Amino acid sequence: AQSVTQLGSHVSVSEGALVLLRCNYSSSVPPYLFWYVQYPNQGLQLLLKYTTGATLVKGINGFEAEFKKSETSFHLTKPSAHMSDAAEYFCAVSDHDAGNMLTFGGGTRLMVKP
Amino acid sequence: EAGVTQFPSHSVIEKGQTVTLRCDPISGHDNLYWYRRVMGKEIKFLLHFVKESKQDESGMPNNRFLAERTGGTYSTLKVQPAELEDSGVYFCASSQDWLAGAHGELFFGEGSRLTVL
Numbered sequence: 243a244q245s246v247t248q249l250g251s252h253v254s255v256s257e258g259a260l261v262l263l264r265c266n267y268s269s270s271v272p273p274y275l276f277w278y279v280q281y282p283n284q285g286l287q288l289l290l291k292y293t294t295g296a297t298l299v300k301g302i303n304g305f306e307a308e309f310k311k312s313e314t315s316f317h318l319t320k321p322s323a324h325m326s327d328a329a330e331y332f333c334a335v336s337d338h339d340a341g342n343m344l345t346f347g348g349g350t351r352l353m354v355k356p
Numbered sequence: 357e358a359g360v361t362q363f364p365s366h367s368v369i370e371k372g373q374t375v376t377l378r379c380d381p382i383s384g385h386d387n388l389y390w391y392r393r394v395m396g397k398e399i400k401f402l403l404h405f406v407k408e409s410k411q412d413e414s415g416m417p418n419n420r421f422l423a424e425r426t427g428g429t430y431s432t433l434k435v436q437p438a439e440l441e442d443s444g445v446y447f448c449a450s451s452q453d454w455l456a457g458a459h460g461e462l463f464f465g466e467g468s469r470l471t472v473l
Binding site: 246274276278283284285286287288291293332334336342343344345346347348349 | 359360387389391397398399400401404411412414415447449451454457458459460461462463464465466467
């Protein structure tokens with residue numbers, strides 16, 4: 243069975259600082275990998291994804307993530323945090339051979355201090 | 357274009373009562389998913405509809421949960437009778453087609469928060 247671990251349920255950064263949200267997965271085969279973001283009073287929205295090809299993927303709002311197979315990681319980064327980035331971020335994986343079910347990590351709430 | 361809408365946004369019921377949650381997907385989206393987040397835990401898959409058919413219901417916790425999607429449009433999720441451990445946020449999502457869903461291109465609703473006392 244797949245599992246996803248997000249290190250740190252809460253992360254606080256200063257505005258302008260680097261954002262690093264960690265995600266590690268366990269899977270018998272390289273899965274598809276996703277980051278979703280949930281802003282207050284909104285539904286989850288897809289931030290970026292890795293399916294095949296280039297392992298460094300770029301998403302909306304300046305975020306990017308790198309798939310590292312050897313480390314089974316898919317960490318999310320942004321060079322400079324903005325107040326509007328405050329939200330909850332979810333890493334998810336799917337086994338593309340087993341349907342469309344997503345397996346989520348526990349979520350990381352990002353707080354941005356002025 | 358309207359997004360995925362869920363109703364009610366919040367429901368508070370007593371243990372043993374029945375609750376029905378509704379989800380209206382984006383128009384034209386044949387694939388509809390239900391997920392649940394119990395307090396402090398991960399978001400977990402419940403089931404996946406393709407049109408009116410249940411494609412995958414492996415995540416349904418037990419037979420107190422019944423999901424329907426009559427006519428392949430909106431979906432309902434009924435919990436009967438509700439137990440304390442059913443409290444959480446129930447998310448609905450839809451995707452344009454199966455492939456979009458496989459690639460994570462899901463559109464989520466805001467969720468229905470269920471509190472069972």
